[in-house]
Amino acid sequence: MQRRTTAPNSSSVLQPRPKGELLWVHATTSERYHALCDIGRRLKSLRPDLSVLASWEPGLRLTGTVGCDIPIGPLPEDTMAEARGFLNHWQPDACIWTGPPARRVLLRQLRENGTGVLLADLLEDEMPNRASRWLPDQRRRLLDGLTCILTPSKAVQARLIRIGFPAERVQLASKLRVSAVPPGCNDEELAAMQQTLGSRPVWLAAHTKLSELPRILDAHRTALRLLHRLLLVVALENSADLSAARRLLQDSGLSFADWEDGGEPEDLTQVLLAGSEDLGLWYRLSPAALIASSLDPGAQGQSPLDAAALGSALLHGPGIHAHRDLYERLAAAGAAQPVLSQSELADTVVALSAPDKAAEMALAGWQSVTESAATADMLLEKAQTMLDQREETDAGT
Template identity: 30%
Template structure:
């Protein structure tokens, strides 16, 4: 396959590369401190400098197309899970391929340790500085690299391209702010976009944006959201049984992945619902559990009783709000109740993953700010699998409607599941596109 010729590196790129080289020691000190605070060992912290903590799978020759090493990068948990869904689809087609998954956060590393398939290993991504990236590339020698969503690291992309690595941007999604920032630097944006052999956007609108930023139109393909194909979240059966036993016949609803400024709305909605459903329990799972003290204060100011999971406080008959301030248990919460409000949608965040909710068999409530899933929520809402709300009053009304009408709730749950299943099926063509544009060995050549 003939590669698109990239433009000459603009002056801004040279300046960026020089500055990142100078700042790398300070950047490493900062990221290493964050990793250390989460218990990451010094050896693994040095992965951010490009020092590998695992051997490269053999054979070492990148010319051996029968055993390619495919490098996937996702910044944090959500992107890493999307990468895993793609690895799950590629692995059967490429039975000799090996997979390397990089990310930048300790929480993503913890999640990957639990969910990585065979032939896959995790490393923390190198900083976007020449020395770290070159060290990383010399060790791993990937045949292709797939960057998930919005990770556009100029030094990394340029070095990888010069090393002969075929590049893909998958599940591409740039925020409005990021788009405007790139548009203000058109030469650098085009230089970066032209590094990719293929760009898969979440929707046609984002595909057009990538072209406007300088990507070759022939290489841009709207492909849907890869998160639609993710495996269902794990469920802790014992924890689920314990909570169900504690609730008994009490109704419950979930508010998941909430952000600062949203808990007040959720708590107000729950307080209003208690007037009609006095036994109702809210399970509140903030996006960032470290905000638990702040949220506890809000609950107490509202005059509601609560129990806090991280402190082992039991859910009792008097518990009005159960604060699930832990990580890695969201799948269990979604299995607990068929009514889920997804946060990050009342605050200007962009929304969170509705696929996980629908896969668990629940219906979705969202605020209007779901720009990160602009290709998913409109059909989900149109099908009746999701409801959009704007404030505490409309949120309470949405929950009330489904609590009072089990038949409507059953239909909503089925509609949500159908939409997600349809979008997941549409992703099958993504594998063919990647194998073609990245010149990966087809299954026939591996047998």
């Protein structure tokens, strides 16, 4: 594929353009950013030479993830010189934009360069306004270079068609949110463990840090007073902590089995020690899951998506700063509950031993994390189409 070699003239350029295809994504919220990075991750698994360039609005504090491997932050000013310098340097093959299509110069340059632009998740308050009722309406001209617009709002769809945007290029889709691709597990192992555990109540402490383990064990010891057959599965975040965790368990007085050493839970086993490699199995077996790495207030936390997608009622501590939007969405749906002390953790685990309560929370979580799956699939398909069309265009020149 031939590439232009025009030198950049923008002060925002900090690194060379990678070889191969480049998808540029732009986010206005952290939730949209993580959703776009998830799309990027899935695309990269299908197109190994693809890189994903990520920009976002000022005020957001974001970093790169597995899907967005070139995080550049806020864009330069929307001037002709900056827009040309940015695009001449990065030469994106396609773009997924979220938020208001307010950068008129940049969007015009993308149109002139023949770069496909998909505007995703357009909300009512993000629609461009008419500059003046006495001047010609320029909104159609602004939007005309967009390949497609996705919106969760029927009102937005109607307004777009009313100002002249082609109806076949605007589609209704649910809000853009991170969708889960949960880990799998061995079906035979799952069936065997289901038979072994039978009707025993089980709860999971996932992504457990060694420093959190004593507090989790104390909460479990308290819960055992009311639920004598309760089993705690501890999935350590760091496998290097296994030896130290074994010593803690030996000193705790609790009966434990070591899954990593080939052990399995027996009738009198109170704790099962495991690593994080088999979380797909433990989420499926545990009606309630504490997403640990969150018990310390300053912690960043771990994503709750996998647990929610696999049917666990979610508990978490106060340290969820890196994923706060996700937890707040799940809490609003009734799928996640914060626990701020050991006694609160014990009480909540006991309460969730009632199957109907755990099932209610689990269903709410599953619905919340899967509602945007169709939108993610649609974005994936449309991004693939834009990239394929650009490849065909470049091959013909």
